[in-house]
Amino acid sequence: MRKLLLILDFLLCLSLSTSHTSFLPGDSKNARQHRKELNLKRPSEDSTAFESDIILASEKANKLAKEILSGNRKRRQTVQATKIWPNGIIVYKYDDNWPNSKLGNLSKRSMEKAMKMWQDKTCVIFIRQTPTTPRIGSYGSGVNIVFGHMCQTIAGRLEYGFGDLEVAGNCADNPGKLAHLLGHVLGIFHQHNRPDRDKYITVMFEALKQDAWKFFIKANENHTEQLNKPYDIGSIMHLGGHVMFNKYNITIQPKDKRLMAVMGQRTHLSFLDIKKVNDLYTCNRNCPRGPKCKNEGYIGPNCSCTCPLDLTGRKCQKVVQSFSECGGVLKRSSGTFSSPGYSQKYQNSTRCTWLIQGTAGSSISLNFTSFEIGDDANCYNDFLEVKTYGLTLEGPRC
Numbered sequence: 597m598r599k600l601l602l603i604l605d606f607l608l609c610l611s612l613s614t615s616h617t618s619f620l621p622g623d624s625k626n627a628r629q630h631r632k633e634l635n636l637k638r639p640s641e642d643s644t645a646f647e648s649d650i651i652l653a654s655e656k657a658n659k660l661a662k663e664i665l666s667g668n669r670k671r672r673q674t675v676q677a678t679k680i681w682p683n684g685i686i687v688y689k690y691d692d693n694w695p696n697s698k699l700g701n702l703s704k705r706s707m708e709k710a711m712k713m714w715q716d717k718t719c720v721i722f723i724r725q726t727p728t729t730p731r732i733g734s735y736g737s738g739v740n741i742v743f744g745h746m747c748q749t750i751a752g753r754l755e756y757g758f759g760d761l762e763v764a765g766n767c768a769d770n771p772g773k774l775a776h777l778l779g780h781v782l783g784i785f786h787q788h789n790r791p792d793r794d795k796y797i798t799v800m801f802e803a804l805k806q807d808a809w810k811f812f813i814k815a816n817e818n819h820t821e822q823l824n825k826p827y828d829i830g831s832i833m834h835l836g837g838h839v840m841f842n843k844y845n846i847t848i849q850p851k852d853k854r855l856m857a858v859m860g861q862r863t864h865l866s867f868l869d870i871k872k873v874n875d876l877y878t879c880n881r882n883c884p885r886g887p888k889c890k891n892e893g894y895i896g897p898n899c900s901c902t903c904p905l906d907l908t909g910r911k912c913q914k915v916v917q918s919f920s921e922c923g924g925v926l927k928r929s930s931g932t933f934s935s936p937g938y939s940q941k942y943q944n945s946t947r948c949t950w951l952i953q954g955t956a957g958s959s960i961s962l963n964f965t966s967f968e969i970g971d972d973a974n975c976y977n978d979f980l981e982v983k984t985y986g987l988t989l990e991g992p993r994c
């Protein structure tokens with residue numbers, strides 16, 4: 597029997613879900629030549645990928661790593677502006693040796709989905725290089741998608757030439773994992789290596805394989821340039837809690853253990869993932885004025901409000917409603933609600949969100965009189981989430 601009841605006096609936001617360089621066309625010879633000039637290793641030859649899945653041009657890699665380790669580099673959460681793709685246009689191609697197999701074709705489709713995830717929410721555009729591709733965007737820079745043995749990629753744009761993004765069996769058919777790699781391509785580093793990460797997570801070095809320690813080097817504490825956005829444990833650019841373990845199962849532990857289920861997700865771009873790219877590429881530069889977005893929404897690429905997950909409306913003032921009796925904005929000083937059709941089972945793929953608004957300075961509390969939810973030990977599919985960290989961040993689940 598799957599049923600759920602939620603009765604409360606006040607709450608903030610509650611969500612219930614059951615689901616949820618100038619390369620001309622055909623210029624591969626030039627690409628190979630540039631690769632040689634740049635001494636850029638093929639990914640599968642590079643056993644020391646930076647931060648586990650980021651490939652650096654090898655002549656720069658050691659220098660950068662040393663600078664970060666010594667604290668002499670002002671490392672930011674995102675790459676320097678010179679690494680940004682001009683006009684947000686990323687030209688890509690599939691490597692000449694791309695396998696014409698079932699998995700090869702499936703991986704191409706997954707990659708297109710991953711690109712769409714970013715394109716739909718930001719102003720970046722991925723353009724596949726074909727014999728008829730006009731010379732647009734960042735002339736001469738691009739992404740060469742290869743099929744290999746590891747899931748790793750360049751971060752940001754190479755000054756010249758096509759850098760590799762390598763897909764392998766464990767990410768080839770997963771659009772979310774590929775979207776993570778594309779996040780690096782767009783210029784975003786890992787969330788869990790932010791200089792302030794120790795306030796939010798504990799990296800269990802004793803549980804990690806020793807050769808993985810280098811993937812968890814955090815930036816110097818004095819470097820706060822990246823702290824203009826909250827630490828986003830639900831980012832698609834955050835590793836999960838069970839990676840690269842040697843002894844114990846858990847290698848990254850959120851300080852708030854209730855956030856374990858949202859850490860390392862590869863199902864969607866978080867609100868802040870999207871905002872980061874929109875900011876990085878100034879996607880709203882053509883919007884001198886727009887609506888005054890509420891509830892932490894902001895002016896997005898199409899000059900309308902981009903809202904936190906589950907909020908909608910011209911000013912982000914409403915919640916997304918999948919059913920008429922499911923979700924809404926509550927402004928009364930007290931009230932009750934339940935899952936749709938309670939005490940019957942809730943239907944699959946139901947997502948209900950309530951936004952509770954109190955007056956400034958008031959506190960909001962929830963009282964549960966009955967609670968039952970589909971059996972999901974990890975709270976991935978069936979869950980109750982209370983956004984106690986604000987509207988833009990994931991909250992505790994289940």
Ligand SMILES: [Zn+2]
Binds near residue numbers: 776
């Ligand atoms: Zn990564």
